Amino acid sequence: MDGAWGAVAVYGVVSKNDLIERRFGMIISIASGKGGTGKTTVATNLARSMGCNVQLLDCDVEEPNAHLFIHPSFEETEPFFMPVPEVNETWCTFCGKCADICQFKAIAVVNEHVLVFEELCHGCGGCWEVCPVGAIQEGRRKLGVIQRGQSNGIEFIHGRLRVGEAMSPPLIKKVRSFENPDKLTIIDAPPGTSCPVIASMKDTDFVLLVTEPTPFGLHDLKLAVGATQILDIPLGLVINRSDLGDDRVRKYALQRRLPILMEIPFDRQIAEAYSRGEMLVDVIPQWKDRFLRLYDQIQHLSKHQTLNTKYQTQRPSLTARIW
Numbered sequence: 222m223d224g225a226w227g228a229v230a231v232y233g234v235v236s237k238n239d240l241i242e243r244r245f246g247m248i249i250s251i252a253s254g255k256g257g258t259g260k261t262t263v264a265t266n267l268a269r270s271m272g273c274n275v276q277l278l279d280c281d282v283e284e285p286n287a288h289l290f291i292h293p294s295f296e297e298t299e300p301f302f303m304p305v306p307e308v309n310e311t312w313c314t315f316c317g318k319c320a321d322i323c324q325f326k327a328i329a330v331v332n333e334h335v336l337v338f339e340e341l342c343h344g345c346g347g348c349w350e351v352c353p354v355g356a357i358q359e360g361r362r363k364l365g366v367i368q369r370g371q372s373n374g375i376e377f378i379h380g381r382l383r384v385g386e387a388m389s390p391p392l393i394k395k396v397r398s399f400e401n402p403d404k405l406t407i408i409d410a411p412p413g414t415s416c417p418v419i420a421s422m423k424d425t426d427f428v429l430l431v432t433e434p435t436p437f438g439l440h441d442l443k444l445a446v447g448a449t450q451i452l453d454i455p456l457g458l459v460i461n462r463s464d465l466g467d468d469r470v471r472k473y474a475l476q477r478r479l480p481i482l483m484e485i486p487f488d489r490q491i492a493e494a495y496s497r498g499e500m501l502v503d504v505i506p507q508w509k510d511r512f513l514r515l516y517d518q519i520q521h522l523s524k525h526q527t528l529n530t531k532y533q534t535q536r537p538s539l540t541a542r543i544w
Contacts, residue, residue, distance in 0.1 A: 248406045248425040249519060252449075254441025256412035258431045259461035259485065264409040265290045266501045268375050270512035276404045279379035280393045280421040281411040282365060289498050293370035293377040300366050301380065303391045304344040307360035308335040319348035319357060344391060364392050369399070376404065390420040397421075405516075414441075414448045422449065427523040428456040429482070434466030439473060446477065455523050459515075462487040482518045483511065 251264045261279075265287050268277040279287040306319070306328060317330045327341035328348055339362050349357035365382040378399050380392040389411070397420075400406045410421035422428050428449045432442040442458075449456045458474055463484035474481050485491070494504040502509040 246402050246404070247427065247520065247523065248400060248408065249427045249429060250408040250410050250422045250425040250454075251429045251431060252410035252418055252422055252445060253412055253431045254414060254443070254445035255437060258412075258433050258438065259459070260412070260431045261287050261290065261409055262461070262485075262495060262501065263429065263431050263459055263483075264407050266508065267512050267516060268407050269373070269500050270502050270509045271405055271407075271516060273374035274404050275374070276376045276378065276399070276401055276406045277409065278396050278399070278406060279377075279409045280396050280417075281409055282380035282382045282389050282392045282396065282417075283411065285379040285381060287409050288377065288379060290500055291372045291375060291377050292498075293372040293375075295368050295370035297369040298366055301364050301392055301395050302361035303342075303364050303388070304346060304359045305339045305342045305362050306337055306348045306357045308337060309356045309358065310335060312354050312356035314354055314356075316353065318351045318353065322347045322351050340387060343388070364388060367392075367395060376401070389417045393417055393420040414444045418445075419448065419452070422452055422454060425454060427519050428452075428454050429459060429519065430456055431459045431461055432470055433462050434460060434468065434470045436469070438466070439470050442470065442473070446479065457482040457519060457522055459483045459485065461485045480518070480522065483515050 249267075251260050251267075253260050261281075264277065264279075268275050268291070277287060277291060279285040281287075308319075308328075310333075313335060315330050315333050315335070319328050319335070320326075320330050325341050325343055327338045327343070329336045329338075346359065349355075349359060363383060364386055365380055367378065367380050369376075369378045371377065378396055380396045382389050382392055393411075397408070408421055408425065411417045430442060430445050430449070432438045432445075446456065457480045458470075460470060460481060460483075464486045471481065473479075490505065491501055494501055502512060
């Protein structure tokens, strides 16, 4: 293993014997291509290991669950609204300019009526900007709530999307509006590679993709890697339940020069702690050092990793484990 560590260090991954100064102000998004891979486990335990001066933002607003492990004391709860058009048909000339500008077909003019489909509206405001007679005013509809609290020095913020609501990116952006540049910000992203995930990864310093060594895990990991590379963000992998399945995820990481920063085994003690809502680093204290070294790797890669797709596919890869 020491030889592997030495070889990887040539490609910019910090050696386990190196000591680097831990800096705050980073934004780390923990994501994956599919659900159930262990994003929340990694996010919550990384936040707990770092201790104070840390923010944990649960951006999986459709099914937030980080609070079940962090157990925050909520101090603020506020509703969140997004803008939607309200049309005064007594002023409207039914020119159709509002419908022409809307890329999401959220507003339509039919004869002498204007139909507004609020569920399709993205709140851009284009319709009331182009209305020549000012017949469209800015209204609002409730998307969900934002809750803020504290837990053992961790600042915790999450959003809860209204039941039946499909428009989660505006709520995710609101959660992210509380990012503090003086703290380490850890984002627990939603699963998949669609708009909510992009909203959770965009403008971050590093994306940590949590996967599992199964055919489905590999398939969805490829999608997540593609999305991350389009955003041009440094990335690394965590393989959860690493001693199950096959080695195709590792071969893919080798081929694409994707560093494997941590492997979490399929362990009964870990599973039991999770089922009780307990933190891995509390139940098995030696994991705290592993998560701290994980952060050291992330910090180093965020400054040195090159994400040029052509470069990655042409060069051979080396992978590193965190211990």
